[in-house]
Amino acid sequence: VFLFLFLFLLPAGAMGRWASRDRLGFIPSPARSAMALLLAIASLAHALAWAMYMIFGKIAITTALGRIAVNNGLKPGAIALLAAFAAFLALSGPSRRGVMASVWGWRFHMSLAALTLALCFAMGELAVRVAAGSMPGVRYMVFVGEEERGEIYPDLKTYLASKPDIKPFMPLLNYYDNSLGMRDVEFESPKPKGRYRIMALGDSFTYGMAPYPDTVMTQMEKELQTACGGMDLDVLNFGITGGELQDYQTIYELAESRYQPDLVALHFYMGNDGPNLRHDAIPENAARRPSFKGSYLVRYLKNMLTVAQSVESARLLNEWTRFGQEKQGEKACGGCPVTPGLEITDDSPELKNPYFVPVRWNFYIAVIEIESMYVEDKAEAERRWAPTLETLGRIADQVEGAGRKFALVMYPSSFQVYPSRIDEFMEAIGQVDKYIDDLPSPEEAERFRSIRRENIKTDHPNLMLARFCLERGVACLDATAPLLAAASASEKPLYRSRETHWLIHGNKVAARAEARFLKELVCP
Template sequence: MIAVTFILGEVVLRVFNYFADSHIFYDGSYNRYRGKPHVVLYGYTLNSGGFNDTEFIAEPDDYRIIGLGDSFTFGIVPQNHTFLTKLESKLKQRLGKVKVFNMGISQTNPSDYYTILTREGADLKPDLVLLSFFIGNDFDVPRKPWFRHSYMLTALNYIYKVAWKVKDFAGHQPYCDSCDTFVRKEYLRIEKERLDSWQYHVPENGEFPGGNNGLFEGTVGILLSTRDYCKAHGAKFIVTIIPDELQVDERLQQDIIAEYFPKTSRLPYNVLTPTRMLTQRLGENQISYIDFYEAFKNAIPDQQLYKPSDSHWNIAGNEFAAQILADSLVKIIPNRNLIAQDIEHSPE
């Protein structure tokens, strides 16, 4: 009876996923988590490509920026508060005609970013590609766990590990900037799991333990490919490094210590290891980057920049990041206002 029920459930879920295309079930494509075109999220409508932005239209003389990344880039806050929307507004105020295209898709990684750029971003003819690298999980290489072969086991795992522990399902109710996303204990488990992943382990002689140096080098290799693609197509390439909250918030670190490491009263690994390794390799390969670590670490004692029990930025965090980016990018983007003035005043 149990076997029959399981098989029936398997069939029903596969049929359901065929028509509903749910993100719960495994799919190696980055489209698994792509937004649905024209769906309303927190009062704002996704564009026809399922991106959290207006339609991708630019004037011929716009300076064009493509933003790549995961859920940080897509945005878990309302569309008008995402850091790329804010960045576009700030750059327009200071430089004139600038267009930022938000091509972020949740649950993606650097390999996906490269594919999105080459398949979907090329036609936009970007002047600058801004790739947001989240330290928390962008080193991970997607693997298909054994239970993912079964839709029933996948659904049961989702219910056990995620569904009942999430307080706010994105977009299904009005956005709450001060509400916890996960119950606190579950969020601490998520951050502890990230801390245990290979990239936080202190390298010995420049090598990550457990044979994971290949994973690190693979990630760097993808960034090099993105750099080379941008160069070949006349676009600048900049990596923005987004810290995990456990790296910058000492209060969260203390909560993790109290929950998991009460005997030692300290974290077992250096939380800055992955950031230091990444910035070193970016520098060695002449890849420009903007590291948010110091700015967020210095600002957090005085203000909340991450959504409660959620590793994503809140509205203030998105605003803070946009200001850092605007202050940096204004130094390298041509001032469209001055160019227009020069054209207007040039002798015939």
């Protein structure tokens, strides 16, 4: 569009010579030569980047630009630039001064060129602003710097390669992850016609710290397929270990155009996805919104250039890809067993035995979850929650702005299901002086001495998220109630000992509850 405006509409209209072969005659020959050279370089570089990607794939670091071109759908851009270059040469013709040129001289031509460029920039700015409102991939490239999410990534695989815990075909509890390092079978792309697709975002609870057939997402998918009468649907498990809300947002922005979900279910682990109410900074003006000042177009191009120059990202992706290729050589495949016939249950040592030693559990792991529910001042706690709720709202806006459904699923901490674990924690930290040498520093002891049982409000995360759902009109499931009911109905544990995650039994209870919830949103 910009090339069309610059080369045809404005110059031709001003000259009044629409049918003339010499449409660009008003531009001096040196300027025309420079423009032709720039167009030639841009078009050939773009086409070369795409060709290198197609020929060499993701093997060499030099294909980073090619990956950006392909993953942003810029194959047509290479063709368009080449066509524009050819059209420019064809329309230029011999340099002859037009009637307007002889009257107004070079001032007219310079003013016209400046006006043309200004209008082209304005249209580009408008186009990026409109696209950022409905295309998460464009929005990511505009706002990723503003939202302080760290490194900028050109595509999903490069982002996943930056995460040390995510590797293609990694084995866990006798089952391989898929080629993206997700706890699932391979994702079909493009999406089969007529299929209803759910994208599941979340942390390690969503990922599933259980054998693949027994994870919450695998079981929920089967339950939902049955509940919907054999409806053609799938659930793509994009849960990642150690994930945070910003990670969920980035994954959605980088994956949605390729996998085309109809519904996005964000799974919020109330043990640590929310703020630490004792240590997170209190924002001055609630949550920090992305700035709407400055040019979207300039930020978009700047971030794209940053991505193109990121040699480290390319290196990580190369290592990540080679790791996957080696695993494929071992016949690994997503959702396949490492050792066929080997069964792992809740009574197997891998799941039954305590995971952390007591000191590590109480003074490094459990304390983080306790502090996420620690309310000394209600108003202050709500201010600390503001950035988290702002990010949730931003993700919901992106999903719904693209015409998709958004749902929020809340997973409880073991301390919210088993209050006795809080009593055990309080007893342990009451002996903090015995473990001074095991703490990061002696000063850390005061952190534990100051914790008061009466300030631990296990329902506070639930209340904050429930209010968010009500105010935003978001479909929400709080899985606390069904897990509490299951804990009361049976002595069979739901969570691992001295660990945060569910046993297989806990995964099953949560899966059934979520399938019942999603049935109302998905089934015809």
